[in-house]
Amino acid sequence: MISEKIYDAIIIGTGITGGWAAKELCENGLQTLVLERGRMVEHIKDYTTANLDPWDFEHRGKKDPKKVERQRKQNRTGYTTKPASSHWFVDDIKHPYNETKRFDWMRGYHVGGRSITWGRQSYRLSEMDFTANKKDGHGVDWPVRYQDIAPWYDKVEEYIGVCGTNEGLAQLPDGKFSEAMRLTCVEKNLVKKVADNFKGRVVTNARTAHITGDAPHEGRSKCQFRDRCIRGCPFGGYFSSNASTLPAAERTGNMTLRPNSIAYEIVYDEKTKLATGVKVIDTETKEKLFFKSSVIFSCASSIASASILMQSKSKRFPNGLGNDSGELGHNIMDHHLDVGARAEAEGYDDKYYKGRRPGGFYIPRFRNLNKKSARKDYIRGFGYQGGSGRSNWKRGISEMSFGKDLKEELLKPGSWHIGMGGFGECLPYHENKMTLDYDKLDEWGLPTVTFDVEFKENEKKMRKDMQEEAIAMLKAAGYKNVTGFDGAKSFFPGLGIHEMGTARMGRDPKTSVLNKHNQIHTVPNVYVTDGAFMASSGCQNPSLTYMAFTARAANHAVEQFKNNIFKKV
C-alpha cells in the first residue's frame, strides 16, 4: 500500500537520536512521520517495574532461567535480563542474528529504544578526538572539528540536563552542567591522593543526564536518587526520548508516531538522485507500506541503520544506498571495558550516605595527550568510571557464622568499598564488519545481520595499562586489599553497548558514507545520525555526541528543506 500523504520528513527510530530528530524537525514546522519497529511505550504508564521493591518480585528480582532461554544473547550483560528490566530487551529467538565472531548485540524494540536503559554518562569528545584519525592515520579524518559541534553540545546539555563539574581539560571539554552529584568521603580522598601522586590526572564527578538544580525541563522533575533508572523513571529524572524529546515533538502537532512499523528499505529515485520514501512492514496487520517524504533521518541504531541502507539496493546503488565507498557496514567499533580495580577503604566506618546516587566519579583520559603522556605500546586512550559505597548483607554469604550475632551484624552497614573500571577507545578497523545473510531470514522475510568484529592488539595492550593504573591509583590512595580485574576472556565487542561506525562520515565519498552534515554523500536528503556516523570512537560514552550531531543535522535539514534544496518528490 502506498500512502497518499507526502510527509516533510520521516525518521526511522525513536531512541536517543530519533527523539532528537523528531523534536528538532517538528519544532521547525516539518510534518514528520516517526517510525518505530517495536511496541508503544507511554512515559510513566508503561514503566511497569519502576516502583517495585525486591519483595514485590515473585523471585525477589532473580532471573527465571526459563525466561532467560529466550534472551540468551541479551543475557550476556548479566544484568539487563533481570525481571526489573528484561522487558526492555529483545527476545533473541524472535530476533536472531549471526556471529562469525562473537558480538553481543544488546537492544530493545520499543518506543524510546535504549534511551530508557542507557547509562546516562555524558561526555564531550574533544579536539584531540576529532583530529586523532588524521594524526595517526587510522580510519579517515573527521570532516568536523570541535568548534563545529561545541554549540550543539551546549544546546543538548542544557535541554537534557547534565550534572557535573567543569575541569577545564583539553581532553574532556567543559559543558553546561547543573550541580554535580557529590562525591563520598572515600571518593574525596581519592581526588586528593590522585592529584598529589599523579601529575595531570583528575578525579571528577560523573557527568550524567540527570536533573539537579532548578532549571526547568518541561514535563520532568528532579532526580529522586532512587537508582532504578533502567526500569524507566516515572519522575523523568534522567533524560529519555519518552520523557523529553518525543513529548516535545508531540506538542507541536507536527508528529505522527507510528510504532509496530519495521522500516526495511529507503527508496532511491534515479531521476532526482534523491530518496523518495521508506518501505515499512506493519507488524500488526502484516501489510507492506510505502511512506513518502522529502527528508529521511535514519536513527535506527548503528547496526539497524546500516542494515536498512544495505537492503536499499537499486541500479545506481547495487551494494546498498550510498555505498560507493564499500565502507557501509564496516569499521564497527565499541568501547572495551570490564577492566580495572577495586579495594576496601578503612577509617570511614562512622560515615554513611542517604539516597542512591545513579553515578559516581570519572577519571578523564590521561594517556597519549601530549609528548609527556605518550605511550610506546599503544595509541589513543581510556577513561575510568567508578564509585564507592558500603557493603550490605551480601558480605555475609561466604562465611559459616550463624545465630543472633550474625543477624545483628548484618543489619548494620558493612565496610566501604571503592572500584573503577576503564572505558577504552577502539580503533576503526575496516575488516570489523557486519554483513546481511539472505539465507537466514527473520519472521518478516528480512535478512539477518552477521557480525565479524574483534578487538585487536592496540586494545589488548591498552587493557594491561588500564588495569595497572587503576591498581596504582587505589594503592596510592591508601586503600586496602586492592585487587585488579580484567574480564577480557568474557568481554567481546558489543558488550559496551556503544556499537558505532558502520556508515562513517568523512571528507571523501570514496572512503566514507556520510558527509560532515550526516548526509549520505550522494543522496543528500538521507541523514544518518545514530552511532553509524562515528569516524572514531574516542573513549567517552557516545550518546551525548550522537544527540549533538543529530540536532545539528536536523537543523541543517530544516534549512535545506525550507530552501527547497530537496525538491518535492
Next chain:
Amino acid sequence: MDRRTALKNITLSFGYAVATPTVLGILQSCQSKVTTWEPLFFTPSQGYIITQLTDIILPKTHTAGALDVNVPEFMDKMLNDIAPEEEKDTIKEGAKAFESEFQKVFKKNALQGSKEEYEKLLKKYFDISEEEKKAVFEMQNTDVSITEEELNRHLIYKFLLATREYTLFGYFTSELVGETILSYDPVPGIWESCIPVEDVGNAWSL
C-alpha cells in the same frame, strides 16, 4: 573422577525422592503470621530440617527471625522455580546426605530432631578452624577432583551453605525486614554523600 561426574553418577544411582505433599503443620507450632506451606522442592522431612536450620542461622531475638518472614518456604520456592538444574541436584543430594547423617548421629528420624540437636550437628560443620573453612570454600567454588569418600561431606556442605545463603537472601529481602528493620527509603529525593552513620541507623534496605 571429577566432582561433576561424581555428582552426576550419584544423582543417577539415587534417583529422585518423590515428595509427599503433606502440610507441615508441625512447623507452625509456635510461630505467628507464618504461612502454612507444603514443600514443592524438598520432602516433608527436609522441609522440617530447613525450618530448624534457618531458625538457628537467623533466630528471633528482639527483632524478627528467619521463620517470621517465611524463609523455609522462600528457599523451597526459589529452588523449585528458578534454581539451575545442577544446583537442584546437588542440594537435593546434600539434603539427603544431611538427613542420613542426622539419623546416624542421633539414632532417630530427622523429623523427631530437636533444635538443640540440629544446632549441635550444624556446629560440627560450621564451627571449624579458619583453615578448614578455607578448604571447604575452595572445594565448593572450584572444579577440583573429589574422591567418593569426600563426596558425602562435600554434598552436606553444599546443602548447608545453600541453606545459609537462602536464609540471608530470604530474610534481608523480605518486606518485613526491608521496610521495618533495615532503613527503608524508596524515594530519597536527596543525595547526601557523607553523613554520620548514626543519622541512618541500620543499613539501607534498597
